Amino acid sequence: MEKQIVCINWGTTYGAPYINRLYRMVRANITPPFRFVAFTDVTEGVDPEIECFDLPEMPGFMPKRTIGKWPKSRLWAKELADLKGSFLFMDLDVAITGSLDPFFEFGDEQDVVLARNVAKPLHKLGQTSIYRMPVGALASLQEMFAADPQGVADKYRFEQHFVTKNAPNGIKFWPSGWVRHYRIECIPAFPLNYFLEPRQPKNARVVIFAGGLNPTDAILGQYNDKNPHLPPLQHIKRALGSKRKLKALRQFMWPATWVKRVWEDASLEQEPSSPDT
Incomplete structure (x- = not known):
């Protein structure tokens, strides 16, 4: 079918x-x-x-x-x-x-x-x-x-x-594990988010990007373009100067290389196979 x-x-x-x-x-x-x-x-x-x-x-x-x-x-x-x-x-x-x-x-x-x-x-x-x-x-x-x-x-x-x-x-x-939420299930919890890169969930079939954080943000290592990715110490300094300090501190993440790979692989034009191959 x-x-x-x-x-x-x-x-x-x-x-x-x-x-x-x-x-x-x-x-x-x-x-x-x-x-x-x-x-x-x-x-x-x-x-x-x-x-x-x-x-x-x-x-x-x-x-x-x-x-x-x-x-x-x-x-x-x-x-x-x-x-x-x-x-x-x-x-x-x-x-x-x-x-x-x-x-x-x-x-x-x-x-x-x-x-x-x-x-x-x-x-x-x-x-x-x-x-x-x-x-x-x-x-x-x-x-x-x-x-x-x-x-x-x-x-x-x-x-x-x-x-x-x-x-x-x-x-x-859907059965547990088939669908994973990037922001909640892929970014390591604070304070591990400062040391570990976001992980690709094992056995997941689809990773969704709900809540405003999209794949292009994940690739850059940021929650949104209003707060671009900074090295850890600079991010902490920016977070301590914000009104919601704890939330801002938790919103650090490293660029996700696995998202970059999946996203870029799908962006490549695939040429049709030659009749002789």
Whole structure:
């Protein structure tokens, strides 16, 4: 059976380079046949092997004063281009480090399966950086959201919390260890973060970059571009001059060479094989 992988791109944060990079990571870590579908507002520069469709209509309107990725609700529609059956969705800023095949074999085809939100483990919340569901499984949630986008966003803040609490037949989580959270599970805890480089989790298949810290930051060894990487002593000096000293001290990390390798390998153009080889 053909595996279906879906991503979504809107605005100027990511664009064609991220779509292409995700596609190449998928291609290197999946057993064919598969199709890679991008719902996107930009197609220039996108690899020709990628199937591009216009962004589905935004239900209701985009809520304000919320940090959740509510444009993802476009993918909850009853119909989604020509897709049939279940699909695997991934954010554009994940790092794929193992085979994706088990994500299509786990559980029942009708299940809605999310990553586990490790930031609040006791709350049993889902993370939608990588999830699988049948087309239309969350159509009723899209209707609920469209009826009062701002009210829903104000109540749940994150679209993944809304999905976790309201999916019609509940949700399941990927097996432990398949999906890892970079900021929480890869950066050594303070004070070891000053001595050890961020680690690549053993047996992880996908590493997600939730919470504002993305792969390009990890490669540079910084939490964000407002606080660029500094050598340890200089970082400590900067942290002691900030208002939240302890938090700033903990936000030191070395550049992650393994993220650089995964990211750059997927950025390289791969020439088609010669007919004579």
